[in-house]
């Protein structure tokens with residue numbers, strides 16, 4: 531898969547870049563790490579000047595991407611749909627990486643591929659071109675391409691324009707949320723990728739065992755807890771949901787995470803349905819896009835590119851919780 535090197539879109543060897551000597555999958559770090567803050571002052575890692583303003587910021591996502599899904603969920607849950615505009619790339623990549631077409635238009639810059647958005651921000655950028663991207667119309671630059679940080683920005687500074695009382699990262703739950711986030715990132719969000727992209731049996735088995743050890747633990751936890759941190763829905767739930775909703779249609783088969791299906795876990799499956807049935811969330815989900823995306827033709831994982839018909843799962847079935 532190609533990437534930007536000194537502002538040029540160049541090919542490079544996917545396997546070489548993404549796995550280490552043991553065959554384990556390695557994810558690269560995000561490169562744009564600025565922050566929208568309440569008063570526009572610099573955040574923890576970036577330069578300043580990014581004030582929260584309605585209509586100033588624009589989110590680029592791809593519907594199949596679970597990291598982008600976090601930002602889409604948070605935008606909906608925090609009531610920011612009219613404050614932060616949105617464009618979706620075509621939900622697959624071609625030789626230009628993430629791209630736009632007649633049905634998926636870049637309404638801000640009119641580019642035909644996302645790498646042009648990156649070079650519009652930094653003409654000399656050396657980086658992978660990933661979704662999500664938070665774009666600033668005012669400075670004509672990328673604020674951030676790190677989903678974990680974009681959802682924190684959506685949770686705080688924009689509350690002056692939209693405050694529905696939902697705090698995804700409340701002070702008294704920070705430690706609990708951070709500890710769930712650590713576990714869920716390594717063993718679930720990235721765990722399924724470690725399984726699906728590994729090029730050695732051992733690395734694959736370790737990843738799959740990690741995935742299911744955490745799913746088993748979550749199943750027990752959700753027996754007596756409505757959400758990960760108890761009664762309150764938090765960022766930890768936002769970060770877990772994109773992997774769960776993709777699990778049976780994508781990761782179970784395409785990434786060989788097949789010891790159990792999500793629907794075999796009654797508590798986890800009901801929890802997933804409850805989140806799916808929250809206002810606006812079903813619109814952020816597209817099971818068919820997930821299936822076609824993860825089963826797209828790949829020399830390593832699916833050389834012929836056949837997309838399976840099943841499984842038929844229905845997250846709209848009443849969840850019966852609480």
Ligand SMILES: N[C@@H](CCC(=O)N[C@@H](CS)C(=O)NCC(=O)O)C(=O)O
Pocket residue numbers: 531532558559560594595596597598658659660661662675676677678
């Ligand atoms: N750390 C990033 C990861 C995002 C990411 O890996 N996105 C994938 C799509 S699911 C991507 O755009 N990959 C393109 C590439 O690596 O070239 C985040 O969480 O925002």
